[in-house]
Structure formats: structure tokens, C-alpha cells
Amino acid sequence: MVPQASDPGLGEPLVEGPGIGVGTWAWGNQFLWGYDPRQDATLAACFRRAVQLGLSFFDTADSYGTGRWQGRSEQLLGAFTAGLDPAQRLPLTLATKLAPFPWRLGRGGFRRAFEASRLRLRGKLDLVQLHWSTSRYAPWQEDPLLDGLGDLVQQGEVAALGMSNLGPQRLRQVHGRLAQRGIPLRSLQVQLSLLCPGAVAGDGVAAVCRELGIELIAYSPLALGLLGRPPGRLPPLTTGPRRLLWRRLWPGVQPLLEALARIGSLHGATGDAVALNWCRAHGARPIVGLRTPAQAEQAAAALAWRLSLNERQELDQLAFAAAAAGTRMPANPFESA
Ligand SMILES: NC(=O)c1ccc[n+]([C@@H]2O[C@H](COP(=O)([O-])OP(=O)(O)OC[C@H]3O[C@@H](n4cnc5c(N)ncnc54)[C@H](OP(=O)(O)O)[C@@H]3O)[C@@H](O)[C@H]2O)c1
Numbered sequence: 254m255v256p257q258a259s260d261p262g263l264g265e266p267l268v269e270g271p272g273i274g275v276g277t278w279a280w281g282n283q284f285l286w287g288y289d290p291r292q293d294a295t296l297a298a299c300f301r302r303a304v305q306l307g308l309s310f311f312d313t314a315d316s317y318g319t320g321r322w323q324g325r326s327e328q329l330l331g332a333f334t335a336g337l338d339p340a341q342r343l344p345l346t347l348a349t350k351l352a353p354f355p356w357r358l359g360r361g362g363f364r365r366a367f368e369a370s371r372l373r374l375r376g377k378l379d380l381v382q383l384h385w386s387t388s389r390y391a392p393w394q395e396d397p398l399l400d401g402l403g404d405l406v407q408q409g410e411v412a413a414l415g416m417s418n419l420g421p422q423r424l425r426q427v428h429g430r431l432a433q434r435g436i437p438l439r440s441l442q443v444q445l446s447l448l449c450p451g452a453v454a455g456d457g458v459a460a461v462c463r464e465l466g467i468e469l470i471a472y473s474p475l476a477l478g479l480l481g482r483p484p485g486r487l488p489p490l491t492t493g494p495r496r497l498l499w500r501r502l503w504p505g506v507q508p509l510l511e512a513l514a515r516i517g518s519l520h521g522a523t524g525d526a527v528a529l530n531w532c533r534a535h536g537a538r539p540i541v542g543l544r545t546p547a548q549a550e551q552a553a554a555a556l557a558w559r560l561s562l563n564e565r566q567e568l569d570q571l572a573f574a575a576a577a578a579g580t581r582m583p584a585n586p587f588e589s590a
Contacts, residue, residue, distance in 0.1 A: 270533045270559055273552050274310035274348075274540035275303050276472065281318030281325025285493055286544075288322060293329065295545055300333040302546035304341055306553035312442070312470070312540045314350035314384055315370045327373035335375045348380035350417055350442075353387050353398055360401040367405060381405060382415035382442060385587035388423050399427060403436045415440035415470070421461045423589035428465050438467055445471035445537055447480055447509055447528055448502065449582040450572040453535045463536065471532040474539035476502075476582050481525035481551075484510035498583075505580030509571050516564050526555035527568075534565040 279286035280296055300311075311334075317326035327349060334342055349370045351363050371378045381402060387394045405411045416427055419441060428438050441462055445452045452469070453459045462469040475481045477495055479502060482488050487503045490496045513524030520527075529552065532539040541552050560568070575581065 271468075271536060271538040272310060273308060273529060273533070273556060274312055274470065274538055275300075275308050275549075275552070276540040276542040277311060277313045277326045277330055278317055279542050279544055280313075280329050281322040283322060284319040285495065287493065288319075288325070292544070296329060297333050297336075298546045299543050299549050300330070303543060303549040303553070304337065304345070306549060307556070308549065308553055309344055310346045310348065310538065310540065312348050312350075312472075313374075314352065315366055315373075316350075316352040316354075316384065324369075324373055327370055331373050331375040331377070334377055342377065345377070346379045347374055347377050348382060348415065348440075349374065349378060350382040350384035351402075352384045353394060355391065355394075357398065358394065360397045360404065362398050363401050363405075367410070378411060380413045380415050380439065381411045382417050382440070383419075385418040385585070386416075386420075386423055386589035387587075388589040389587070396430065399430060403431055403434050406436050407434070413437070413439040415442060415468075417442040417472075418585050418588040419443070419458070420588055420590045421456065421458045424458055424461050424467070425465075428467065438465070440468040440470050442470040442472055442540070443588065444473050444582065444585055445469070445532055445535075445539075446474045446476045446582065447513075447531055447568060447572040448476040448506065448575065448580065449473070449584075450569070450576060451584075452537075453569075454573070459535060459537065469535075469537040471537040471539045473582065474529055474532050474541050475525055478542075479503075479506065480509070480513065480528040481523075482510065483524065484514060502580055502582075505575055505578060509568075509575055512568060512571055516560070516568070520558050522554065522558065523551060525551055527560070527564075529555045530558070530560050531565060531568050531572075534560045 282288050313326045313330050318324050351366050402414055431438050443452050484507050513527045517524050517527045529539045543549050
């Protein structure tokens, strides 16, 4: 079942197509994103602005937050959501991801983690996703955990299940396993951007999602923000390891950034909105990492228009040419075949 634009809790796109979700990986992550609790007021304002503008899908994970900030993303999201009026809160979809850490074993292996996430989210947890597949390194671990996730649905603890970082082969298997129990698989979340276009290639996972009626969710749609920068000089970056990645990718990404700026200007939009709408043009819901009210406004503005087929195809060509030349995001090592 592919959610429709009119479904409650799935955003209010101004034109037909997938909605845009909000990613919260940075909320509590000091290592990659330079999180500092003094940012919390801005994060709260970002959240409120996103909700005001109709962004209603929020993605978090129980592993988000580095060091002593472990769990911070869920805590902040839970606190911000609890501060809303019920009329604003109810239509939201809060989605978390549970990590298949090696010590989470067996059919009950996620039970405590699930309870802890639900507590941090103050009781509002609408979609539980398996964060990554263990099929490459501990294949025996995954099926019992999936069965346990299925139990959560059948016991009425959570409304819907999603997966993340599954390739086409494993997606079919998991879908089939759940289907045997009559449990629908609502969504699959994978890395998808103009710098990581593999999911929408002919043999990619997007085709399987379409065939099986699974919503496709695109994570890192701006390639950690790189696709939101204007072409030209490498912008200064204050925080950590992203700098190394950007420096490596910057020369090769220029043709893409130029195309984003040009196409954006035709729609009265900025390049970041074009990058988000490229995901939507492929039927995926981008979940963009937001930290400021201005970023929430930019993301919501992309809902007002769509790419033409020609524009999408031009960007497809540039994206696959860049990938073939080595200008691409690192693949997630935990993504299954
Ligand atoms: N399932 C998984 O394994 C997995 C993996 C990664 C991410 N995710 C999810 O996907 C979400 C999004 O991915 P991501 O955070 O990795 O990367 P992203 O969405 O590609 O990039 C996020 C960064 O882009 C910048 N940005 C945001 N809006 C912008 C705009 N309008 N113009 C220019 N730059 C803008 C911000 O950085 P600055 O504030 O520095 O400008 C922001 O932190 C995550 O938050 C998380 O929820 C899931």
C-alpha cells in the first residue's frame, strides 16, 4: 500500500507526489554535526516551523546521539512533539529506527529498545524501522528480530513497520516473510540522492518498492548538505569529517550544482529544492536533515512544484555520469544485496 498524499500524517504536498520528511540525525550528534545543547532552542524553532508548514513526517533512530548524547534525537523530538496542541500532534508521523546491535538477539531482542524509544518519544511512535540489515555479516540474527518486529504490529504496539538499508533481494525476502503473517511492510529507507542514485537504476530497489507497494524514503537527499551549496568556490565548513568528503567530491560535483542552480532558477527555487524534487520525481519521499527554521522553509518550498520529465532525465544523466566517474557518496556498508 503506497500512502497517498491525502493520508493523514503524511504531509500536505501542494502538488501531487511524495511528501518531504524531516531527518534528525544531527540532533545530538557532536562527532559529525557539531551538536551542542545550546542549539536546542533553534532545533525547537526548526521543528515548530516545519510542523507549521505541513512537514509531518519525522525520522529519528535509537542510535542517534554521540557519546553522552546517545538517544538525544529521540528525546528532543519527543519533547518538541509533546509541546504541540493535540490537533497539531496527532497528524504527525514519528518514525524511529532500531539498531540490530550484536547483543540484540532473538525474537524479543528489540523489545526493551522499542520500549525505551517509545518512552523517549513520549508515547508517540508511529513507524518502527529496522535500521540496517545484518544479512552481510550475521544473517542468522535478522529473521528472529524481524519476527519480533512483526509481533509488535500484531500486538497493536505500533501501527506500521519499515526497513532501512535493504537491497532488492533482501527486500523481497523480508516482504514475503511479513506477508506470510499478513503484516504489511510500509516503507523502505535507503540512501538516495544525485550523488547516490543507485536505488533508482533499472535494477535498483525503487522498482521493487513500486512493484510491492512499499513507500520509498530517500535519506541523505542533499548528500549531507553538499547538494544544497551553490557551484563555485568550496564553502567553508566548521564541523568535522564532512569537510574531507566535500573536498574530495567538490570538483566532480560542479556540473550537477550548475544544473541544480539553472533548473532551480526556472522554477523560482534554489538548488537544494531541485535536489529534493529529483527524489520526489522518482517516487521517493526525501527526508532532509534540518537544523534551522530557514532550512525548514526551504524544504517546504519544494512541495509547491515538480520537475518536468526532461529536467529529471537531464539530472539522471548527470548523476549517473558523476557516479561512473567516482563522484558519489560512500555506500552504506550495512546495506544488503
Ligand atoms: N537509515 C539510515 O541509515 C540513515 C543514514 C543517514 C541519514 N538518515 C536519515 O536521513 C536524514 C537526512 O540525511 P542527512 O542528515 O544525512 O543528510 P542530508 O539531508 O542530505 O543533509 C542534511 C544537511 O544539509 C544541510 N541543509 C539542510 N537544508 C538545507 C538547505 N535548504 N540548503 C542547504 N543545505 C541544507 C544541513 O547542514 P548544515 O546545517 O550544515 O547546512 C543539514 O544538516 C537524517 O537526518 C536521518 O534521519 C538515515
